[in-house]
Amino acid sequence: MRNRRLIFSGIAIIVCVMAICYVGVVDVAQKKTKDIVVVVDAGHGGYDPGKVGISGVLEKDINLAIACKVRRILEKEGIQVVMTRKEDVDLCAEAGGSKKSTDMRKRVEIMNASGAAVAVSIHQNSFTDASSHGSQVFYYEASKEGETLAKTIQESIKGVITEKNHRQAKPNREYYILKKVSCPVVIVECGFLSNQREEMLLTEEDYQEKMAQGIVKGILQYVSQEKGNILKE
Numbered sequence: 001m002r003n004r005r006l007i008f009s010g011i012a013i014i015v016c017v018m019a020i021c022y023v024g025v026v027d028v029a030q031k032k033t034k035d036i037v038v039v040v041d042a043g044h045g046g047y048d049p050g051k052v053g054i055s056g057v058l059e060k061d062i063n064l065a066i067a068c069k070v071r072r073i074l075e076k077e078g079i080q081v082v083m084t085r086k087e088d089v090d091l092c093a094e095a096g097g098s099k100k101s102t103d104m105r106k107r108v109e110i111m112n113a114s115g116a117a118v119a120v121s122i123h124q125n126s127f128t129d130a131s132s133h134g135s136q137v138f139y140y141e142a143s144k145e146g147e148t149l150a151k152t153i154q155e156s157i158k159g160v161i162t163e164k165n166h167r168q169a170k171p172n173r174e175y176y177i178l179k180k181v182s183c184p185v186v187i188v189e190c191g192f193l194s195n196q197r198e199e200m201l202l203t204e205e206d207y208q209e210k211m212a213q214g215i216v217k218g219i220l221q222y223v224s225q226e227k228g229n230i231l232k233e
Contacts, residue, residue, distance in 0.1 A: 036079050036117070036227075037117060038118055039119035039217050040067045040070050040122070041085075041117045042066075042120075044123075045091075046089045046092075047090050048207075051126040052181075053199040054194060054196055055196075060088065062190070066122050066211055072212075082157075082201060084131040091106035092106060107121075116183045117183060121177055122188055126131065128193060130196065133192050134167045134198075135161065136189045137157075137187070137188050138150065138178065140171070140172065143178075149226075150170075151190060153169075153215055157214035160211075160213050161211065
């Protein structure tokens with residue numbers, strides 16, 4: 001009887017020690033994720049609708065919907081998120097000069113002032129060929145870190161979205177945000193509003209959620225591997 005009590009006491013002690021260690025590990029992981037900042041940019045907004053779908057859907061609205069979902073999932077992981085916009089506004093209301101260039105400069109300012117590990121700009125595509133479809137991630141051609149981030153997000157989206165997509169992450173030398181933001185930054189073109197089926201999918205909550213999950217999965221994988229942050233232990 002005494003031996004049995006000793007065994008139970010020993011097991012109880014071991015369980016308590018393991019629980020304390022687990023809480024400690026979780027606390028460390030949470031502290032590490034709280035140190036990570038990600039900028040999520042919902043492209044266009046306000047006076048600027050972006051692309052207009054074949055049924056009249058506005059790119060700016062889809063961008064914001066997906067961006068907000070990305071923010072929610074990242075924050076659930078303990079990541080600090082900076083949004084360039086949280087509602088249907090542009091970023092040039094009180095500035096002079098060209099509205100578009102002022103808006104773009106303001107977005108870059110927000111990204112560069114944030115101390116972000118990465119920045120992701122959400123957009124939708126359009127093309128004259130209505131059969132064109134599929135998400136594609138763009139990065140600045142001179143940025144190796146941007147290339148790695150883009151390829152990681154591209155593959156993670158493909159792993160979540162079951163729609164056939166042959167597109168690969170693509171370098172670019174013209175996009176203002178890609179050239180001017182100091183941290184690794186990508187533009188995610190989630191799909192084509194000029195494609196009837198894809199436009200319909202991009203307006204659906206479930207599809208937007210999957211797209212956001214794919215983007216977040218890629219961000220977390222990149223931050224964990226390239227930035228040395230332990231997100232899960």
